[in-house]
Amino acid sequence: MIMTYKSTRGNFSTDSRHAVLQGIAPDGGLFTSPEITDIHFDWKRCITLPTEQMATEILKALLPDFSEMEKLVEKAYHGKFEPEDLTPLVQVGENWILELFRGPTSAFKDVALSMLPQLITAARKQTGCSDRIVILTATSGDTGKAALEGFHNVEGTQIIVFYPYGGVSEIQKAQMTTQEGENVKVCAVRGNFDDCQRGVKQAFGEISKKIQGTGKTLSSANSINIGRLAPQVVYYFSAYRDLLKAGRIGMGDKVDYVVPTGNFGDILAGFYAKLMGLPVGMLICAANVNNVLTEFIRTGKYNRNRPFYKTDSPSMDILVSSNLERLLYLACGKNTEKVSKWMQSLSTSGEFEVDSETLCYIQRSFGTWYCTQEETTEEIRDCWEKNHYLIDPHTAVAWHAARRLRESGKSSNPTVVLSTASPYKFPQAVLKALGTQTDGNGFKMIRTLHSITGIPVPSNLSALENKQEKFTDVINADEIVSYVLKELEQWK
Numbered sequence: 001m002i003m004t005y006k007s008t009r010g011n012f013s014t015d016s017r018h019a020v021l022q023g024i025a026p027d028g029g030l031f032t033s034p035e036i037t038d039i040h041f042d043w044k045r046c047i048t049l050p051t052e053q054m055a056t057e058i059l060k061a062l063l064p065d066f067s068e069m070e071k072l073v074e075k076a077y078h079g080k081f082e083p084e085d086l087t088p089l090v091q092v093g094e095n096w097i098l099e100l101f102r103g104p105t106s107a108f109k110d111v112a113l114s115m116l117p118q119l120i121t122a123a124r125k126q127t128g129c130s131d132r133i134v135i136l137t138a139t140s141g142d143t144g145k146a147a148l149e150g151f152h153n154v155e156g157t158q159i160i161v162f163y164p165y166g167g168v169s170e171i172q173k174a175q176m177t178t179q180e181g182e183n184v185k186v187c188a189v190r191g192n193f194d195d196c197q198r199g200v201k202q203a204f205g206e207i208s209k210k211i212q213g214t215g216k217t218l219s220s221a222n223s224i225n226i227g228r229l230a231p232q233v234v235y236y237f238s239a240y241r242d243l244l245k246a247g248r249i250g251m252g253d254k255v256d257y258v259v260p261t262g263n264f265g266d267i268l269a270g271f272y273a274k275l276m277g278l279p280v281g282m283l284i285c286a287a288n289v290n291n292v293l294t295e296f297i298r299t300g301k302y303n304r305n306r307p308f309y310k311t312d313s314p315s316m317d318i319l320v321s322s323n324l325e326r327l328l329y330l331a332c333g334k335n336t337e338k339v340s341k342w343m344q345s346l347s348t349s350g351e352f353e354v355d356s357e358t359l360c361y362i363q364r365s366f367g368t369w370y371c372t373q374e375e376t377t378e379e380i381r382d383c384w385e386k387n388h389y390l391i392d393p394h395t396a397v398a399w400h401a402a403r404r405l406r407e408s409g410k411s412s413n414p415t416v417v418l419s420t421a422s423p424y425k426f427p428q429a430v431l432k433a434l435g436t437q438t439d440g441n442g443f444k445m446i447r448t449l450h451s452i453t454g455i456p457v458p459s460n461l462s463a464l465e466n467k468q469e470k471f472t473d474v475i476n477a478d479e480i481v482s483y484v485l486k487e488l489e490q491w492k
């Protein structure tokens with residue numbers, strides 16, 4: 001099976017190993033396989049497998065140039081997640097919740113970022129690359145820690161994480177600034193996630209060529225890296241398998257998935273699952289009040305010129321959703337000229353509009369709702385009171401969209417809500433929703449939340465309180481490039 005990886009913006013083409021190593025194409029486009037729409041994948045066999053084997057099959061199909069995928073999967077996941085099947089599906093009220101937060105840092109990013117270091121290390125060895133791989137990562141809060149955890153002390157790699165100063169929860173910040181490891185660096189940026197992401201993309205553009213031949217190569221742990229996206233396809237299959245096992249669906253029945261969305265990586269993985277044959281009904285893009293994607297999916301107009309809101313779901317406070325570019329590429333018939341034009345327009349005027357055929361393609365698979373701050377709070381309380389199930393603010397945004405979908409009568413398929421973080425990562429917002437005082441620091445709030453609900457606290461979070469803060473740098477967004485250059489100098 002041939003899977004070439006092409007830039008969404010031009011003629012640049014490579015194989016899956018090089019695509020993973022490079023992270024982003026030299027022309028600024030994202031590596032996407034045009035063959036994904038014609039892929040022959042035995043999905044019916046796949047959904048009979050246990051999760052690790054399922055992951056092996058799916059990753060082999062999407063990244064076929066890697067050898068020994070089974071070993072890589074085992075190294076990535078075995079014993080690292082709390083439950084043996086990694087991402088359990090539980091029934092809550094009328095819906096199903098896919099718990100993606102049972103990994104080492106209590107966010108869904110763990111699923112992909114446990115795997116990515118394995119893929120990068122293997123790609124390095126298997127392509128005979130002797131360069132050290134320097135991972136640059138912009139984070140809205142959760143990618144940073146999951147990437148640090150995945151890459152710390154991994155031979156042949158170094159990682160620098162940029163997060164928005166004051167833009168992440170206290171617990172998220174503590175997770176990152178206390179990170180141990182010889183090859184890690186964490187830096188706050190005055191600005192929001194979009195500023196961090198722009199700075200990192202600029203660093204790729206300006207530095208990648210400059211350092212050729214110096215024994216270092218830049219790569220990315222953001223979902224612009226296809227090696228980050230591919231592992232996320234797996235849990236769409238595992239959820240389907242679990243519904244089948246529970247007797248809630250028959251083989252071939254459609255299932256809707258509701259996805260709390262920021263950079264559009266998670267939900268795009270769901271679309272890949274659909275292209276691979278999985279009977280996916282609607283993919284519902286759930287957004288908070290930074291609802292640029294909701295507007296786009298409804299109207300075909302993308303406009304980032306709008307106020308940026310800091311919300312209780314900070315990992316979704318994003319106005320430029322990188323992975324949308326991959327969907328646009330497929331939706332417009334793989335026309336790289338069109339994609340380039342839209343992306344050019346986005347970067348110069350902050351907006352673009354797609355043609356009606358492209359929009360139709362998108363609307364056939366994607367629906368959307370957004371959720372206000374008050375509604376987010378309300379959903380957390382309501383879900384706790386009715387079901388005694390505690391959701392975090394990101395999951396609450398999706399829970400809201402699932403409710404709206406049901407009320408709209410637009411679909412009668414079973415609904416799977418993707419739960420992307422442990423409520424203990426956002427104790428302040430969750431306590432507020434339960435109507436409890438939120439005094440003291442984040443760790444005190446974690447204890448309060450535990451005493452009210454009795455839900456076990458993930459050990460990785462309670463352990464943070466006694467850890468030493470190691471990273472205190474704060475810079476401006478336009479200093480990201482020089483910061484990276486300086487770090488490259490120091491890391492001999």
Ligand SMILES: *Cc1c(COP(=O)(O)O)cnc(C)c1O
Nearest residue numbers: 142262263264265266315420421
């Ligand atoms: C990253 C993140 C999201 C958004 O996922 P994307 O792939 O960026 O759309 C949602 N919820 C949580 C908790 C996250 O960390």
